[in-house]
Amino acid sequence: MDIGDLQQSIHHRFAQVKLVRAALTHSSYANEQEGDGDNERLEFLGDAVLELCVSEEGYRRFPDAPEGQLTRIRSQMVKEKSLAAIARELGLHRHILLGRGEELQGGRDRDALLADAFEALMGAVFLDGGFEAARRTILHIFKNRWPRPEMLPETKDYKSRLQEVAQERFRDRPVYMLAGTSGPEHEKIFMVDAALPTGEVFRGISTSVKRAEQEAARLALETLEPGENPIAFKDQ
C-alpha cells in the first residue's frame, strides 16, 4: 500500500503504518483473509474524534450561534454524504481493501463505505499522533467547508423571524398582547401572548415584556418551522 500521497493530503505522517492499513480494511476483506482486522473499531473511535474536532471548531467560529445552530452545522459537516465526498477527494477509494463480493456489488463507490473509511482514518491519526495531530488534520481537511458566518441567520431575534414567516405564509403579521403580570413589583413576571393569523396562540413568560415577546415568538416558530434547517450550505 503506497500511502505517500495520502499522508501528504491529510498532513499527517504515520509512525505506525499498520494503522493506515487497518483503517482502510473493509470487513468484507477481513472476512476473506484469516487474521486481518477490519476498520470497524477505528471507525467507532474516529467518529468521536471527528465529532469533537468539528464541535470545537464550530464553537470557536460561531461565538454567537446557539446550541441548536451548532448542532445543525456539525451534522451537515459530518453527514455521510459530506464525509464520502472528502474520502473521494483524498483518493481513499483507490486504497480501500475490499472483499470480492463487495467489490462486485460496487462497494468501492458506496457513500457509507467511504465515509466509514474516512472516519477510521481519523481514528488512526488520533491513535498515531494524539488529539492535537488529529485536530490539525481535521481542521486542515475541513477548512474550506464551513458555512460563512454571514450565511447564518440572526437567530436571536425571534420576533423579526416570526414576522417574516407569518407574512410569507399567511400574508399577515402576528399580534402580541400582554396577557397578565404576577409577582411583587420588584420581581414582576410578564405573560405575553403571540397570536398567529390562524388563531393559534403561544405564551411567553419572562421578567420583561420584551423578553416575554421573544419567548412567545420562539415558541410559535418551533411550531411553524419544526426541525427546519435554516443554514444554507454549499453542497459538496
Added chain:
Amino acid sequence: MDIGDLQQSIHHRFAQVKLVRAALTHSSYANEQEGDGDNERLEFLGDAVLELCVSEEGYRRFPDAPEGQLTRIRSQMVKEKSLAAIARELGLHRHILLGRGEELQGGRDRDALLADAFEALMGAVFLDGGFEAARRTILHIFKNRWPRPEMLPETKDYKSRLQEVAQERFRDRPVYMLAGTSGPEHEKIFMVDAALPTGEVFRGISTSVKRAEQEAARLALETLEPGENPIAFKDQ
C-alpha cells in the same frame, strides 16, 4: 459560587472560573437575568468531549470487543441516567443556577437538567485545560463505572452463542449444512446454512467452512436477539 469542593471532586482547578459559572447556568436562569449566558453551548461541546474520552478508553480497555459492543458500552456509560447520577455525586445540583419557574417545577432534580450540566462542566474543563485535562478528569470520574471485561460476552464465537439461545428457546440445537461451494480450487467460497428448530434458515458465505458457519450463526442471532444488549451493568 464556592466551587472548591467541586474542583477537588473533578480533579481540575479552573484557571477561568467564569467557565464553571457558565457551565452551571441553566437557560431558565439566563432568561431571567439580562446579560448572562446559559450552559447550552458548553453542553454541546462537553457532550462531544465526553463521547471521545469514553470511546477512547473503551477502545483501549476492550481490545477484543467489536464495534457494536463498544457502542453499547459507551451508550450505557453516557446515557442521561448515568450522567445525572454522576452529577448528583459531584453535588452539581447544589450549584446549578436555576430560574424561579424551573425551580418551582422541581428542575433541580431532573435527570435531563443534571446530565446537561455535567456535560457542560466537561466542556468547560476542555476549554480551560485542553483535551488532556478533560481526559484526566473524565477517566477519573468514570474509573469505577466500566463493565468488567469478564462480564462482556464472548461475541466472537457466534456458534456457541446460537447453541445456547436455541437450547433455551427451542430445547433443540441448530443444524449446519454445507449448501454449496463455488470458485476455482485456490479461492473457493463455501456456503453454509444454519437451520433453526423453527425451520428458519440463515446462510453464511466465506472462504472457509468454519467462517461460513460463524457467519450463518451471526445472522441467525441478529434475528433471534435484535437490539439485545448483552452487557450486564451494575446500575448506578
